[in-house]
Structure formats: C-alpha cells, structure tokens
Amino acid sequence: MNLPPFNRFQFIRIIAILMVVSILIQMVRIQTSASAQELPGLSSQYEYRTIYPERGNIYDRWGNLLAGNKEVYEIGVSLNEMQNQETVLTTIAGLTGADYMKMQTRIEEAKAGGVIRYVVLTDFVTPDVVAQIEKKMKEYQNLPAPRKGQVNPSLEGVYWQGHLIRSYPENELAANVLGYYPYRNRDEATGVYGVEQYYNSLLAGVPQQIQIARDPNRVENIPSVPPGSSLVLTIDREIQSAMETLIDQAVEANGAESGTILVMDPRSGEFLALATQPRMNLNNYWEILDVYPGATPFNRIVSQTFEPGSTFKVLTMAAALDSNTVEPETEFFDNGYIEVGGYYIYNWDRGAWGWQTMTGCMQHSLNVCLSWVATETGADVFYNYMNRFGIGHRTNIDLAGEALFPLSVPGDQYWADVNLATNSFGQGVAVTPIQLITAVSAIANDGKIMAPHILKSYIQDGIQHNIDPMVISQPVTTETAHTLTEMLAISLEEEASNALVEGYRVAGKTGTGEIPNETGYSDMTNASFIGWGPVDDPKFVVYVWLEKPTSNPYGSVVAAPVFKEAVEKIVMLMDIPPDAVRNALK
Amino acid sequence: MKNRFIQAYQQAPWRTQLQWIGFFLLGLVIIVTVAGLYLSITAQSTTAGVEIKELELEKETLDRQIADLKTQLAILTSAKVMKDRAEDLGYIPADPSQAVYVVVPGYTGRQPEIVALPVRPEDQSKSQIDAAYRQSLWEWLFENTSRLIQTRR
Numbered sequence: 057m058n059l060p061p062f063n064r065f066q067f068i069r070i071i072a073i074l075m076v077v078s079i080l081i082q083m084v085r086i087q088t089s090a091s092a093q094e095l096p097g098l099s100s101q102y103e104y105r106t107i108y109p110e111r112g113n114i115y116d117r118w119g120n121l122l123a124g125n126k127e128v129y130e131i132g133v134s135l136n137e138m139q140n141q142e143t144v145l146t147t148i149a150g151l152t153g154a155d156y157m158k159m160q161t162r163i164e165e166a167k168a169g170g171v172i173r174y175v176v177l178t179d180f181v182t183p184d185v186v187a188q189i190e191k192k193m194k195e196y197q198n199l200p201a202p203r204k205g206q207v208n209p210s211l212e213g214v215y216w217q218g219h220l221i222r223s224y225p226e227n228e229l230a231a232n233v234l235g236y237y238p239y240r241n242r243d244e245a246t247g248v249y250g251v252e253q254y255y256n257s258l259l260a261g262v263p264q265q266i267q268i269a270r271d272p273n274r275v276e277n278i279p280s281v282p283p284g285s286s287l288v289l290t291i292d293r294e295i296q297s298a299m300e301t302l303i304d305q306a307v308e309a310n311g312a313e314s315g316t317i318l319v320m321d322p323r324s325g326e327f328l329a330l331a332t333q334p335r336m337n338l339n340n341y342w343e344i345l346d347v348y349p350g351a352t353p354f355n356r357i358v359s360q361t362f363e364p365g366s367t368f369k370v371l372t373m374a375a376a377l378d379s380n381t382v383e384p385e386t387e388f389f390d391n392g393y394i395e396v397g398g399y400y401i402y403n404w405d406r407g408a409w410g411w412q413t414m415t416g417c418m419q420h421s422l423n424v425c426l427s428w429v430a431t432e433t434g435a436d437v438f439y440n441y442m443n444r445f446g447i448g449h450r451t452n453i454d455l456a457g458e459a460l461f462p463l464s465v466p467g468d469q470y471w472a473d474v475n476l477a478t479n480s481f482g483q484g485v486a487v488t489p490i491q492l493i494t495a496v497s498a499i500a501n502d503g504k505i506m507a508p509h510i511l512k513s514y515i516q517d518g519i520q521h522n523i524d525p526m527v528i529s530q531p532v533t534t535e536t537a538h539t540l541t542e543m544l545a546i547s548l549e550e551e552a553s554n555a556l557v558e559g560y561r562v563a564g565k566t567g568t569g570e571i572p573n574e575t576g577y578s579d580m581t582n583a584s585f586i587g588w589g590p591v592d593d594p595k596f597v598v599y600v601w602l603e604k605p606t607s608n609p610y611g612s613v614v615a616a617p618v619f620k621e622a623v624e625k626i627v628m629l630m631d632i633p634p635d636a637v638r639n640a641l642k
Numbered sequence: 643m644k645n646r647f648i649q650a651y652q653q654a655p656w657r658t659q660l661q662w663i664g665f666f667l668l669g670l671v672i673i674v675t676v677a678g679l680y681l682s683i684t685a686q687s688t689t690a691g692v693e694i695k696e697l698e699l700e701k702e703t704l705d706r707q708i709a710d711l712k713t714q715l716a717i718l719t720s721a722k723v724m725k726d727r728a729e730d731l732g733y734i735p736a737d738p739s740q741a742v743y744v745v746v747p748g749y750t751g752r753q754p755e756i757v758a759l760p761v762r763p764e765d766q767s768k769s770q771i772d773a774a775y776r777q778s779l780w781e782w783l784f785e786n787t788s789r790l791i792q793t794r795r
Contacts, residue, residue: 297722
C-alpha cells in the first residue's frame with residue numbers, strides 16, 4: 057500500500073485512538089464487572105480463626121510419654137459442591153458411625169437458613185477412616201458418566217480438617233495423678249483433676265484468635281502459636297506400674313475396698329509412684345461416673361481424709377523425743393489402761409504389757425503408752441509439733457483437689473483433754489495419705505520436710521526449667537530423726553515383722569485405724585504401714601494403705617507384707633544394692 | 643524578514659503531528675510498562691501469598707503428624723506393652739536375690755531425661771514474610787525515599 061503521507065498519519069491516528077478507546081472500554085468493563093464489584097468488599101473481609109496451641113505433653117521422669125496428642129479429623133460438606141446427599145450421608149454414617157439422621161437434619165437446617173455453605177457432619181474421625189473416605193471418593197470420581205435420568209454416587213463436596221485431641225498412651229497408668237482433658241468440648245475444655253487441672257494454664261498455652269484476609273492479594277503472616285508447656289513429672293513409670301499391679305493384687309487378696317501405695321524420695325520430696333484405686337482409662341474419660349460412682353474420690357491420695365491409726369505414733373514419739381520428754385530407753389509400766397480427761401484408753405488387744413521401753417511401746421504399738429507419752433509431752437508442745445509436721449495443713453502438693461481435715465487443738469470448741477490421748481495413736485485426727493507421708497518423711501530425711509511435689513521440670517519456649525527441691529520445715533532435729541529411725545528399725549527386727557526386707561534394713565510402723573460411724577467406731581479398719589530405708593541412708597519412704605480389708609483388720613498382717621513386696625521391687629527399679637554390698641563399696 | 647525567519651524555522655505541519663503522536667505513544671508505552679510492572683508484581687505477590695498459605699497449612703499438618711507419631715510411639719512402648727513383650731520373650735521380673743552389683747568407674751547412675759526440646763520459636767513480634775511481599779509499589783517507593791532523605795540529613 058502506497059498511501060500519501062497525510063493518509064498514513066490519519067491511519068496511525070485512528071489506530072492510536074482505537075487502541076486508547078479499547079483500553080478505556082476494557083478498563084471500564086473490568087471495573088464494572090460482577091467479580092470486580094465483590095473486590096472492595098473482599099478487601100475488607102477477614103476470616104476469623106482461633107488457633108489452639110498443641111497441648112503440652114506430660115512425661116515421666118525418664119521421658120516416657122504419659123499424655124500426648126493424637127490426630128483426628130473433622131468431616132464436613134460444602135453444600136454448593138455436594139452432588140449426591142444420599143451418598144454423602146450413607147458413606148459417612150457407614151464409615152464413621154455418625155448418626156445419619158442427625159447429619160441429615162444439620163444439612164436440611166443449613167439449606168433452610170440459606171446462608172451457611174459448609175456444614176460439619178462429624179468429628180474425631182481417625183486417619184484410617186479418612187483414608188477410606190478418600191478412597192471411596194476417588195472410586196466415585198472414576199465412574200463412567202451416568203445415563204440420562206440417573207445420578208452417580210458421589211462424595212464431591214466432602215472435606216476433612218485435621219486437629220489434635222488428648223491421648224493417654226498408658227491408658228489407666230497413673231490416671232489419678234494425670235487427671236484428664238475433656239477434648240470433646242474444645243472451646244470450653246480445661247484439665248480436670250491431677251496435673252491436667254493443676255497445671256492447665258501451663259499445658260494449654262494461649263489460644264490466639266487471628267484474622268486472615270480473604271483478599272488473595274494481601275499476604276499476611278499467620279502467627280506461629282507456640283505449643284503449651286510440656287511437663288516432666290517425678291513419677292517413675294516402671295515403679296508406678298509395679299505399685300499399681302501390687303496394690304491391685306493386695307486389694308483383691310485381702311478383700312479390701314480400696315488400696316493405695318505412695319513412694320517418695322524423702323531427700324527431694326519427689327514422688328516416684330502414687331498408686332491408688334479405682335483408676336480409669338483416661339482415653340474414655342466420659343466413663344468417669346461408672347468408674348467413680350457416688351462420692352468416690354478421683355484421687356484418694358490427696359482427696360480422702362481418714363483416721364490413720366498407729367502410723368501416727370511416729371509423729372507422737374518424734375515430738376516426745378525431740379522435746380526431751382522421753383528417751384528410747386525410758387520405761388513405762390503398762391497396766392492395760394490409762395485414764396485421760398475422764399476417759400479410759402486401752403491397748404489394741406485390751407492387754408497389759410507391763411514394763412516397756414519406748415522402743416517396746418512402738419514395737420507393740422501400745423495406745424496406753426503413747427497416750428502417756430503425749431500427756432507427758434503436754435498438749436501445747438504436742439500440738440505445736442503436729443503443726444510443724446503439717447498436720448491440719450494442706451501440703452500444697454501440685455495436684456488438684458487436695459482435701460483437709462482441720463486439727464482440733466486446745467481452745468477449739470470440740471477439743472477435750474481426751475483428744476490428746478486419742479490423737480497420740482491416730483484417732484480423732486484425720487489426714488490424707490499425702491499429708492501423712494510428707495510428715496513422716498521428715499524422720500527419713502534428717503528431720504527436714506521437703507516440699508512434696510510431682511513436677512520435676514517443665515519445658516517452655518524450648519527451655520527445660522527444673523524444679524529445685526525445697527525444705528519447707530524442720531520439725532525435729534537430725535538427732536531425733538536418727539534416734540527414732542533406729543527405734544523403729546529395731547522394733548521391726550524384734551517383732552520379726554512381715555515388713556522386713558532381706559538384705560535391706562528398713563524402719564517403719566504399722567497402723568490399724570478403726571473407721572468411725574454414726575455411733576462411734578465400726579468393725580472396719582484402715583490397715584496401713586509406713587516405712588523407709590535403707591536406714592543408714594534413706595532413699596525411699598513407702599506408705600501402704602488398705603481400706604476396709606476383710607481378710608484381717610490389722611496393718612501388721614495385711615499392709616506390712618505389701619510394704620515388703622513394694623520395697624523388693626523398688627530397690628531393683630531404683631538400683632539400690634543390698635546394705636552389705638553398698639557398705640562394702642563405700 | 644520576520645516572516646521569512648519564522649517560515650525557515652517552522653516545522654512542517656506533518657512533522658509537528660508526528661511529534662505529538664510520538665509523545666503520545668511514548669506516554670502510552672510508559673503507562674503500559676508501569677501498569678504491566680505493577681500487574682506483574684501484584685501477581686507474584688499473590689502467588690507468593692497463596693504459596694505461603696499452603697506452606698503454613700503443610701506446617702500445621704506436619705506438626706500434627708509429629709505429635710501423633712510421638713503418641714503412637716508411646717503406645718507401642720507403653721509399660722504394659724513392653725511388659726507383655728518381655729514376657730513373650732521369656733523374661734521374668736528381676737529378684738533382689740538374683741541381682742549382681744558391679745562397680746563401674748565413672749558411672750553416676752541413671753540420669754533424669756532431658757526431653758527432646760522443641761525448636762525455639764522465632765521472635766513473634768517480627769513478621770517472617772519479607773517486606774517485598776507485603777508492600778505495594780507506592781509503599782516501597784515512599785519508604786525508600788524517606789530512608790534516603792533521612793540518610794542525607
């Protein structure tokens with residue numbers, strides 16, 4: 057084409073104008089399109105999401121996982137994308153066990169509402185079931201196109217979203233210590249009982265509500281929510297397991313209502329095992345009312361008070377020795393009764409035991425003798441010592457639900473002179489197992505009580521913080537503690553007690569506490585034994601308590617042998633050589 | 643004389659028109675280039691945003707799987723399972739009378755476990771996404787101009 061210059065300019069001008077006009081038209085078209093109308097709204101639209109941090113793990117002292125988290129899925133359906141409701145409901149109900157009618161109702165309600173596009177069908181579905189759903193979905197996708205008038209089965213529109221739930225790999229082990237986390241109600245859930253409750257704020261972390269822009273052009277940082285702190289407990293899984301097996305056998309063998317074994321390191325206040333009954337599988341926490349009917353406490357160790365009986369004499373004798381009221385060789389003539397405040401006190405066998413040293417009084421567990429010791433010590437001094445031992449006070453152990461029975465002291469409304477005598481042998485005074493073992497641990501630890509605790513360390517922001525042992529009081533001198541330990545070791549040896557352990561010298565005291573009822577005391581007892589060892593360097597204190605044994609009411613018969621068996625297992629699991637071997641290695 | 647000079651230096655009309663067209667096209671090319679650049683950066687930013695979201699979802703999934711696997715491992719090595727396995731292998735619980743103790747020089751006994759530590763999280767107050775993916779062209783221009791001015795002062 058050979059156009060004159062004028063025409064060429066005209067042509068270029070027209071082309072340029074057309075280009076500009078077309079660009080303008082396109083700009084106007086884009087700006088006024090339906091999609092563009094949504095954009096200004098989208099730029100200010102945010103999706104709000106609550107990010108729940110991973111709940112902290114709970115480990116035993118050796119790093120064995122006691123409470124962790126497990127992956128499950130929430131399954132829902134996008135109503136806009138759903139092609140075959142019948143297939144969706146039938147498949148999900150069949151594979152997950154979810155209620156067909158409930159799911160159908162949810163969908164119908166959402167459709168009626170007209171706004172909701174996504175409906176949650178079921179939750180807590182395991183990964184293997186989700187894999188089956190995915191497989192079915194793919195199968196349906198590969199089906200040939202349906203004939204006219206027919207509809208293919210389809211799972212289009214079904215979505216799943218993973219999240220974590222609490223899981224307890226050991227099932228029942230240390231259930232009473234751990235407590236549980238009712239994960240089914242995630243928005244309001246909080247730890248219940250045990251360390252799950254006590255350390256809930258540490259374990260839970262801080263859930264964060266974040267806003268995520270729906271505008272894909274807005275690149276925003278989703279904050280990383282740090283997991284909750286993990287806890288390392290003082291519990292030794294193997295010792296805990298062994299003690300639970302042992303107490304289960306003992307309860308069954310003695311026809312007892314319940315049983316408890318506590319194992320403590322007196323040098324640190326750490327508990328190595330807290331075994332009690334009943335225990336439930338924490339993964340099925342909704343069965344709690346079946347396992348703990350009525351007023352059954354979840355953890356008797358901290359939540360049940362009872363009259364300890366003669367194990368309490370350890371504290372009475374400690375007070376008397378420390379206040380220089382008596383010495384081990386101080387003699388007392390037991391004529392079978394003693395009158396205190398107008399009431400007569402008798403021995404457990406109603407017998408008179410004649411001349412007895414203080415060691416003999418402990419060996420034969422003489423109520424008359426210990427009543428005399430308490431009266432000689434004096435009420436003020438006696439109760440002052442009980443106060444120092446923590447009787448009438450919570451131990452403040454880091455477990456939820458610690459109970460307390462107040463100690464009546466002179467001046468209180470219900471205190472009478474006879475209380476001094478009955479209290480001396482563990483009647484008219486109530487303690488929890490944790491209180492008693494904490495108090496007696498002073499005798500095994502040079503007179504010092506260490507703060508009883510269950511948390512050894514916690515991990516926060518990647519740093520492991522250790523809990524240092526702490527002395528909370530020293531109710532008696534080191535000398536008193538050693539003297540009393542020796543007296544109790546001798547008394548076991550003289551008695552040829554069922555609690556003696558071959559190769560290991562132990563000290564301890566039996567307890568048989570009558571259980572009070574409306575009219576006084578019933579025939580049922582709390583049979584117990586508290587002991588520690590090795591005597592020259594105590595590394596453990598063990599408390600055995602059998603509630604209402606029917607085979608025999610006495611602690612010396614039913615609880616002492618359990619103590620022996622417990623110690624035989626503990627020394628193996630704690631790698632404590634027999635005394636002869638240990639002393640030879642010194 | 644004056645008219646002759648004007649005539650001598652006056653552009654031919656077609657040249658003036660050509661210049662105007664040239665300027666117009668130049669302006670158009672600049673606008674299109676800027677618009678294209680802006681579109682390209684926005685597209686890259688959006689793609690990066692989508693990728694980040696996908697990666698964050700993947701990280702969430704991996705965190706969940708790690709937690710789940712830890713629990714699965716704990717189930718497989720739980721006290722009861724290990725005890726049953728030991729019994730199946732013919733082991734029996736040790737008895738104190740059977741134990742033989744030997745002195746191992748330097749051995750201080752079993753030490754408490756240091757539980758595997760999670761990675762320490764980054765400073766939460768600081769965004770982990772590069773500024774280039776969060777700023778508009780104007781924000782970038784403004785920030786750098788301000789910085790330049792402040793440096794000059």
